[in-house]
Amino acid sequence: MSFREKSAWINLAVLLAVFGIYFGALVTGRVRHGLESLHLLLWCVGGFVVLQAALTAAAAMTTPGDGRGPLDERERLIQMQSESLGYRVLVWLVLGLFVPIHFGHSALDMANFGLLGLVIAGLVVAVAQIVMFRRGA
């Protein structure tokens, strides 16, 4: 498995784990909206950064040679196509934000819907990259 593919798997796993915790806590009511949810969000973002960095460093160490160079043409193509797909998903999700706002959701709810949209777009990018790497595209 190439370093770039490992990075895609790491992105997918960390996004699911970290934001699964955040949104899970919100949905189940384990944290209340306001300072509690902000506190949890800051921990999650910090955890995301640290976990991502640590796992990426470990992946680089276990992938000799090809992980250290710049992206080659196929990797650039995969990155471009996956990010293009993620961007299109994000646009639709942002447009979708116009729905809940008409049902009286609070500004905090809208911010969380926006964050969820970003996370979903990130997941789409990661999954698309993994599929393209696996198919040898």
Place this chain on the structure above:
Amino acid sequence: MGLPIANQIRRLRFEQGEMTQSELAEKIGMTRQTVAAIEAGKYSPSLEAAFRIAHVFGASLDEVFQWTAERAG
């Protein structure tokens, strides 16, 4: 249906003293996985990359890559 470009990279690698995919990748500035994808016909390299590969083998582009009109669709 596969890509419309076939190649002789695997045969040429073995004729060049059993060059590995990693060795070829290093010579042309790509990853081993990309070379594997090109060899398996799952990825069509750019023109520049195709020329680099041919140059490594000391062969012409035609000797390394073949256009298969039937698969072109």
